[in-house]
Amino acid sequence: MAAIYSLFIINKSGGLIFYKDYGSAGRMDTNDSLRLASLWHSMHAISQQLSPTMGCSGIELLEADTFDLHCFQSLTGTKFFVVCEPGTQHMDDLLKIIYELYTDYVLKNPFYEMEMPIRCELFDLNLSQAIQKDRVALLGR
Amino acid sequence: MQFFGGSEISPAPSAPTGSGNNAHMMYIFNRNGVCLLYREWNRPLRTLNAQQDHKLMFGLLFSLKSFTAKMDPTSVEKGNLGVPQLPGQGCSFHSFRTNTYKLSFMESPSGIKIILVTHPKTGDLQEPLKYVYNLYVEYVVKNPLYVPGTPIRCDLFNTALDQYARSLA
Numbered sequence: 400m401a402a403i404y405s406l407f408i409i410n411k412s413g414g415l416i417f418y419k420d421y422g423s424a425g426r427m428d429t430n431d432s433l434r435l436a437s438l439w440h441s442m443h444a445i446s447q448q449l450s451p452t453m454g455c456s457g458i459e460l461l462e463a464d465t466f467d468l469h470c471f472q473s474l475t476g477t478k479f480f481v482v483c484e485p486g487t488q489h490m491d492d493l494l495k496i497i498y499e500l501y502t503d504y505v506l507k508n509p510f511y512e513m514e515m516p517i518r519c520e521l522f523d524l525n526l527s528q529a530i531q532k533d534r535v536a537l538l539g540r
Numbered sequence: 541m542q543f544f545g546g547s548e549i550s551p552a553p554s555a556p557t558g559s560g561n562n563a564h565m566m567y568i569f570n571r572n573g574v575c576l577l578y579r580e581w582n583r584p585l586r587t588l589n590a591q592q593d594h595k596l597m598f599g600l601l602f603s604l605k606s607f608t609a610k611m612d613p614t615s616v617e618k619g620n621l622g623v624p625q626l627p628g629q630g631c632s633f634h635s636f637r638t639n640t641y642k643l644s645f646m647e648s649p650s651g652i653k654i655i656l657v658t659h660p661k662t663g664d665l666q667e668p669l670k671y672v673y674n675l676y677v678e679y680v681v682k683n684p685l686y687v688p689g690t691p692i693r694c695d696l697f698n699t700a701l702d703q704y705a706r707s708l709a
Contacts, residue, residue, distance in 0.1 A: 404613035423613030431610065434621050438607050445600045446638055449593070451564040451583040451657060455640040463608040463633040465615075482613055 404482040410514040411476030413440030417517040563705040564657040571651025573598045577692045608633045627651045
C-alpha cells in the first residue's frame with residue numbers, strides 16, 4: 400500500500416531532472432514523464448495569471464479523482480511535486496524534507512551540473528529512507 | 541530552515557468572512573469551449589481582456605484534464621497524453637488550490653463545465669457546484685428563448701447565482 404505514488408523534480412525551465420515511481424499502476428515511459436513535467440510547469444505558470452488577487456505563486460495542491468498532487472516551488476524556481484493517495488496529510492512537510500535533501504546532496508555535490516538530471520547516489524539513498532520513514536509514520540498515525 | 545520563509549513574502553489573503561464576499565468569480569463553458577457565462581463578484585486583479593481570460597481558463601482546464609488522465613496512478617491503460625476524452629472518461633480533477641485562490645471544477649455528462657473560483661480556505665464545493673448546475677437546468681435549459689451554445693442572457697439565472705454566491709461561506 401503506497402501512500403506516495405511518484406515524485407518529480409522540475410528545473411526552473413520546465414525540464415524534468417528527477418523522477419521516481421513508488422508503485423503506480425501501469426508503466427510511464429521516459430517521454431511521458433518528460434511531457435507531464437513540462438505540462439505541469441506551464442499549467443503552474445498559467446494558474447498564476449488567472450489569479451483574482453495579487454501575489455499568486457502557482458498551484459500548491461491539485462485534487463483529482465484518484466490522487467492528490469502536492470507541489471512545492473523553491474525560491475529559485477525548482478519545483479518538487481509528489482503524487483499521493485487522495486487525502487494524504489503532511490505532504491508539505493515531506494516536500495520540505497525532500498528539498499533539504501536536494502540542497503544537501505545535490506546542490507552541494509561538486510560534480511552536479513545545475514539544471515541537469517540528478518544522478519547522485521547519496522540523494523537516492525537518503526530519499527528512499529525519507530519516504531520509507533514517512534510511510535512508517537503514516538502507518539503509526 | 542530559514543529557506544522556507546516563502547509564506548511571508550506573499551501575505552496570505554485574509555480568512556473568509558461569514559458575510560459572503562468569498563466567491564471571486566464563476567465560469568460556465570460548454571463542451572466546445574464557448575464561455576456561456578462569466579460572473580465576477582470580487583476580482584481586484586485583471587491581467588488579460590475578457591476573451592483572452594476565458595480562452596486561457598478553458599485551455600488550463602483542458603490541459604489539467606489530460607494531465608490527470610495521464611498521471612492517474614491507479615489505472616493501467618491510460619492512453620497517450622493529450623488524446624481528447626469524452627466527459628466522464630479517464631481520471632478528472634475536482635479542484636486545485638494556490639496561495640491566493642481555490643478553483644473548483646465540475647463537468648456534466650453533456651460537457652458543461654462549471655468553474656467556481658473562491659478563497660483558498662474554502663472547503664469542498666462539489667455540492668454547491670451541483671446546485672449551480674441545477675440552477676442552470678432550471679433557469680437556462682428550460683427557458684424556451686435560450687438558444688443552446690450561445691452566451692446566457694437570463695436575468696433570473698444571474699440573480700439566483702448572485703444570491704447563492706453571497707450565501708457561500
